[in-house]
Amino acid sequence: MDWDKLRIFHAVADAGSLTHAGDTLGLSQSAVSRQIRGLEESLGTTLFHRHARGLILTEQGELLFDATRAMSKRLDTAAARIRDSEEEVYGELRVTSTTAFGTLWLAPRLPSLYAKYPELKIDLMLEERVLDLPMREADVAIRMKEPSQADLIRKRLMGVKMRLYASPEYLKENGTPQTLPEMAHHRLVCQNANAHQVSAGAALVRELMTHAIRTTFTVNNYFGVLQAVINHLGIGVLPDYLTEDFPQLVRVLPDVESADVPVFLAYPEELRHSKRIAAFRDFVLEGVIAYRKQRVTASDL
Structure with missing residues (x-):
């Protein structure tokens, strides 16, 4: 299947218009239309219903759009990881934690992380179930016990009572x-x-x-x-x-x-050099250090 035609199809399906898709891609309407016709011919099906107000995906078009949407997301993620590893803290970071710690300790502190890295996209997953980091259900976890997998980097943050x-x-x-x-x-x-x-x-x-x-x-x-x-x-x-x-x-x-309940931060070995992971790890450690200092000060009063 022609990757270039799929890219143009995705743009058209997303915009719902040949003209708008052409503007996004830097192509004329006629060039976009030819590519869509060529894709339909190669697949032997109609991908769009055409009417005066724009284009509507057929059932077959919906199936293809689901596929190109998933491809686009994976390509964006890959690009973000490449950019992240080479240049800057950028893109999505999937963080998992318990409902209590994520809601009551982590989330209130996130504005300082976003202030430093405004283009970071954090997907915070709060649940008691332990997500599988090696299988990439999440990128980084904060857990209320030491992780058992051998292929994880882990750091004890603090103890909770x-x-x-x-x-x-x-x-x-x-x-x-x-x-x-x-x-x-x-x-x-x-x-x-x-x-x-x-x-x-x-x-x-x-x-x-x-x-x-x-x-x-x-x-x-x-x-x-x-x-x-x-x-x-x-x-x-x-x-x-x-x-x-x-x-x-x-x-x-x-x-x-x-x-005492130990609190650990953990992430897969393969993400050791990720700048997003490093930024999040350092942010959490700074928060823990500030928390410890506050506790010491309070105990001295």
């Missing part, structure tokens, strides 16, 4: 528990212990539930837990990194916390 937090308004109205048994008189806001989450968080919830807590509100991610806590619904189990961006949270029962 799940702790108990409440709003000042909730504590003013309901009092502050001083011991774990006193949690029975408060509403616990958390993820269900059987929900998909880090094991340390689930273990803490199970421990808390042994104290005959009478009322609970459970939600399947920490963003929901946070919203409930800052709206004074109860005492919530939340990751400690939230204290930087939500200083109004009051820690309850300071001796109660989960085991």
